[in-house]
Amino acid sequence: MNIARTINLKDLKNKYENFTLSKYYNASIFLIICMCYLFAREDIGFLILVIAIISNWILIDDMLPMILPLFGCCIIVLRLYNGWEKLVDFWPLLIWACVALVFHIVYYRKEIKKSKLLLPLLATTVALFLGGVTNISAKDYFSFNSIYYILGLGPLMLIFYFLFRHHLNPNRKYNTFDAIVDIANTIGGIVIVMLVIQYVQNIFLPIKALGDMEKESAAVSKIINTHLQFGNNLSTVLLMVMPFAFYKAKKTKWLNYAYTTLGSLECLAMIFTMSRSGILFSMMFIIFYMIYLFKDNKIRDKFKNILTFTLPLIITLIILIVKRGYWKLIFKIAFNNMSLLQEEALVLLFAVVIIGIGLYAYIDLIHKNPKKRSNILMITEIVIISFIAILVLFWKYLFGALSQLGEARVEMANIAVQNLFKHPLFGTGMGYTGMHDIYKPHGLMLNSYHCVVLQIIGSMGMVGILAYGYAFHKKYELLFKVDDKKFSYFILPIIGLHAMSIINPGIMMPLPYAMFEILILAVAENYLDRKAAKFI
Structure with a gap:
């Protein structure tokens, strides 16, 4: 009985892996993202995609099925400039994702x-x-x-x-x-x-x-x-x-x-x-x-x-x-x-x-x-x-001419060059x-x-x-x-x-x-x- 159950689970796992490596999987992710975006439910789409990533890391030794949902997570939330609160409740999933990633690296070494x-x-x-x-x-x-x-x-x-x-x-x-x-x-x-x-x-x-x-x-x-x-x-x-x-x-x-x-x-x-x-x-x-x-x-x-x-x-x-x-x-x-x-x-x-x-x-x-x-x-x-x-x-000569454009990027460039000359060895860090x-x-x-x-x-x-x-x-x-x-x-x-x-x-x-x-x-x-x- 246990042997039969093990075989069935293995067959189920193989079928799931074959699905994630097929074009039907890509089409499914495509539809999920587009439908969630259409109805402004990026939170639901994000949740589904993160669950897919975690599942793939646990069940499959191949990284390919993870790529599209991870990319999808990044682009589906792009318009949430002032709506990130939709995703705040999902932060525990990040812990599960880290655990799944460690499991994947160790188990499928x-x-x-x-x-x-x-x-x-x-x-x-x-x-x-x-x-x-x-x-x-x-x-x-x-x-x-x-x-x-x-x-x-x-x-x-x-x-x-x-x-x-x-x-x-x-x-x-x-x-x-x-x-x-x-x-x-x-x-x-x-x-x-x-x-x-x-x-x-x-x-x-x-x-x-x-x-x-x-x-x-x-x-x-x-x-x-x-x-x-x-x-x-x-x-x-x-x-x-x-x-x-x-x-x-x-x-x-x-x-x-x-x-x-x-x-x-x-x-x-x-x-x-x-x-x-x-x-x-x-x-x-x-x-x-x-x-x-x-x-x-x-x-x-x-x-x-x-x-x-x-x-x-x-x-x-x-x-x-x-x-x-x-x-x-x-x-x-x-x-x-x-x-x-x-x-x-x-x-x-x-x-x-x-x-x-x-x-x-x-x-x-x-x-x-x-x-x-x-x-x-x-x-x-x-x-x-x-x-x-x-x-x-x-730069100091170029800045005089470019500053007349009134572009914020010119001001940013000026600060970057100044920081290089002020702190030539290590710069000012990513937290500047x-x-x-x-x-x-x-x-x-x-x-x-x-x-x-x-x-x-x-x-x-x-x-x-x-x-x-x-x-x-x-x-x-x-x-x-x-x-x-x-x-x-x-x-x-x-x-x-x-x-x-x-x-x-x-x-x-x-x-x-x-x-x-x-x-x-x-x-x-x-x-x-x-x-x-x-x-x-």
Whole structure:
């Protein structure tokens, strides 16, 4: 009797594992998040997803089924800027999640692999802990937000790196890269649906109720700024997952149109996040992917791909032209009412086009020259380091010109550079509160300079510069070793994430951005391992 019961439980466990590794599981998570978001019950969605994570850690030795619900937990709560009290009652679940994670690591322990990013991640962890030592008060250093970001960006990323290296596809049941691609495309679909729901429920209807938009521009501005204040987060997520739609478009025959359309919609969604950085990066990647799709071997496929990609863009452009008064005001508000002159707008558009073409040429150069990649990486690093050094050394002259723009980010940059010169060794730490008069973080938000470079030099000084410089070098060195057709799809999400991190917190946010970076890097390293190469 006991034997039969054991067999039944084992069969049930195997069936559950097979379900979590299937596309039906991704579809279920997709529906749960979208339905909870539609009815503004993010708390219920969050609860279901956390329970799924805990269950997966206990029942399954594979980390893959945990990725989508964890990512879902992060994005479903993005609009709760002033509604975090919905989630306060769930804090005991964090304890259970920690217990489940420890159980997973111990019970499903694996043979330890030699890992190339272990030392770089240890170095950044040390830099995070040393940041601000002797330079800020104990109260600021040990504040909840400071400890969250120190532990989240340091030890937590080490744990995720260990799990993704050792517990991702341990039984070789599926193609790891394709599974990550499916998760990324599901996330992209979720963000698009979230944005549509937000527009219909909280933007279109309230604006329509106002009547004359021009007369009520202040009210329109309040609606846009209130309900799209998480636009930077949405555009960052889209920039990370966008390349994977085009991977599936190239790989699949019958679903080519669907995935190309998904990629096109993700580009459009970035524009409608009303994030200035999202709008500019979207335009840049539209150029990038148009070149990418046009470089197909068959002439018929060239035009088929371009038509599929541009059709949603053309339809959207027609709608914008027909309702140009309506959308002109909304986009003007998105850019903080700083209307560009026609000449300035054309210069900006031209620059975006050139950068998009340049990015494609750069990726293509790396892809076609596997033997020269180390030289290309070295030259790239020299250019970037020289550029940053010039900016820092001559900042006092640049600040005089840039301060006239009246941008808060310019003031933040000035404080970061000043902190580097005042506290060159350890910076001012993640708990620094000296710029709250410019930017005061809300909830769990970082005391952020809104730029990864400024965050490193301001918060961790020379120790942080050396640690993160070493880590970035090792990360790209690893990615540059992927020498087949998957190279572009490994490196583009990282480039997109790092590009967005130049003007937003980005990878200085543990969940989901730093975790996603670690995931892609761990999958790339697994891909390069000889033992795993034939399975991945």
